[in-house]
Amino acid sequence: MSIADAPAIAALNPPRRVLLGPGPSPVDDRVLRSMAAPLVGHLDPIFVRTMDEVQELLRYVFETNNRLTMPISGTGSAGMEAAVANLLEPGEEIVICINGYFGERMHEMALRVGAKPVRVECEWGGPVDLEKTRKAWRDSNAKVLFAVHAETSTGVLQSLEPLREIADERDGFLMVDAVTSIGAHSIGIDRNRIDACYAGTQKALSCPPGLAPVTFSDRAVAKIKARTTPVGSWYLDTNLLTAYWADASGGTGGGARAYHHTAPISMNYALHEALRIVAEEGLEARAKRHQRNHQALVAGVEAMGLAMAVAPEHRLWTLNAVSIPEGVDDMKVRSRLLNEFNIEVGGGLGIFKGKVWRVGLMGAGSTENNVLLLLGALEKCLKDEGYKPKDSGVSAAAAFYAAN
Numbered sequence: 001m002s003i004a005d006a007p008a009i010a011a012l013n014p015p016r017r018v019l020l021g022p023g024p025s026p027v028d029d030r031v032l033r034s035m036a037a038p039l040v041g042h043l044d045p046i047f048v049r050t051m052d053e054v055q056e057l058l059r060y061v062f063e064t065n066n067r068l069t070m071p072i073s074g075t076g077s078a079g080m081e082a083a084v085a086n087l088l089e090p091g092e093e094i095v096i097c098i099n100g101y102f103g104e105r106m107h108e109m110a111l112r113v114g115a116k117p118v119r120v121e122c123e124w125g126g127p128v129d130l131e132k133t134r135k136a137w138r139d140s141n142a143k144v145l146f147a148v149h150a151e152t153s154t155g156v157l158q159s160l161e162p163l164r165e166i167a168d169e170r171d172g173f174l175m176v177d178a179v180t181s182i183g184a185h186s187i188g189i190d191r192n193r194i195d196a197c198y199a200g201t202q203k204a205l206s207c208p209p210g211l212a213p214v215t216f217s218d219r220a221v222a223k224i225k226a227r228t229t230p231v232g233s234w235y236l237d238t239n240l241l242t243a244y245w246a247d248a249s250g251g252t253g254g255g256a257r258a259y260h261h262t263a264p265i266s267m268n269y270a271l272h273e274a275l276r277i278v279a280e281e282g283l284e285a286r287a288k289r290h291q292r293n294h295q296a297l298v299a300g301v302e303a304m305g306l307a308m309a310v311a312p313e314h315r316l317w318t319l320n321a322v323s324i325p326e327g328v329d330d331m332k333v334r335s336r337l338l339n340e341f342n343i344e345v346g347g348g349l350g351i352f353k354g355k356v357w358r359v360g361l362m363g364a365g366s367t368e369n370n371v372l373l374l375l376g377a378l379e380k381c382l383k384d385e386g387y388k389p390k391d392s393g394v395s396a397a398a399a400f401y402a403a404n
């Protein structure tokens with residue numbers, strides 16, 4: 001074939017998977033349809049109104065009145081980079097709690113923006129060690145404390161109040177990763193006085209990956225404005241992004257907008273629709289649904305004699321880490337789930353590789369149907385692998401649903 005020959009590539013025809021991994025999660029057809037809507041320009045009044053509404057809806061899910069609340073163009077990692085690149089100046093210390101893979105990623109990003117990260121090493125599969133964190137905070141000159149609210153690598157939910165208390169010892173800034181909690185677990189930005197928070201669209205918001213909602217408190221914005229060095233990343237500089245996203249009138253709608261970059265129009269349509277779905281259900285009802293399906297899954301998993309990797313009081317509802325029983329082949333089971341049952345579940349990350357399955361019950365994926373389907377399929381795969389389930393997982397989950 002010469003380079004001038006046009007390649008004959010068939011049209012894509014991806015299957016409709018049951019996405020029960022660590023993300024992306026299943027997306028409502030309403031969201032998919034919204035992405036097929038006609039494009040308008042990134043400064044078209046219709047798009048400007050879309051931006052205002054996306055911001056209003058994001059404030060609702062973040063539970064905040066923060067004016068600087070917007071989606072960064074990029075995946076969750078772009079939100080992560082935006083938070084650390086804006087809030088920290090080169091040479092500045094930051095205390096980073098590391099109890100999983102994403103704390104480690106933040107450490108790497110902090111190094112790359114020239115900050116001086118102070119690591120708080122915590123056990124994977126457990127919450128942040130508060131005594132170690134307090135000591136690291138007291139021993140450092142850091143103004144920023146970072147933790148992951150929902151550690152997707154381990155399935156641990158971190159309570160934020162004690163971290164706020166530690167940061168308050170010297171009026172510190174609290175920075176939080178809410179990629180896997182947004183839209184399922186309450187984040188309570190204003191209630192918990194979180195100063196910088198980033199999230200992702202592809203988990204419990206049930207929107208395709210591609211945008212990273214972020215929010216910054218007024219005092220975080222003041223810190224950013226008082227920087228003595230420019231933000232290292234032009235693309236992620238909130239001072240520049242504000243001219244495009246945060247409307248100049250200070251309220252909703254009507255303000256002037258300046259071009260910064262060409263916003264991914266269709267992704268914003270998708271987020272707009274996904275957030276409308278969240279608002280229709282309501283945050284509280286959505287949290288209850290996630291909790292109930294998580295509990296049913298746990299009832300099923302434990303009935304089969306399998307163990308959850310995280311203690312009950314620290315478990316996420318969105319990401320369930322199930323310990324792989326001795327003698328069972330991780331990859332074989334996951335391949336069979338995918339190829340025979342069309343179900344995706346995730347494998348372990350970092351030190352949990354080969355040790356856990358990560359079962360996501362996120363957004364539109366958190367349903368009774370999906371829990372029962374997965375438990376049935378898993379039971380079959382496990383039996384074929386020679387593992388003898390103690391009891392029926394499906395029956396235990398069905399009994400849980402009947403009683404709750």
Ligand SMILES: Cc1ncc(COP(=O)(O)O)c(C=O)c1O
Pocket residue numbers: 022023075076077078080102148150151152153177179180200209
């Ligand atoms: C807790 C957490 N933080 C950050 C990220 C990075 O997001 P992305 O993969 O969308 O860039 C992820 C992705 O799974 C995550 O789970």
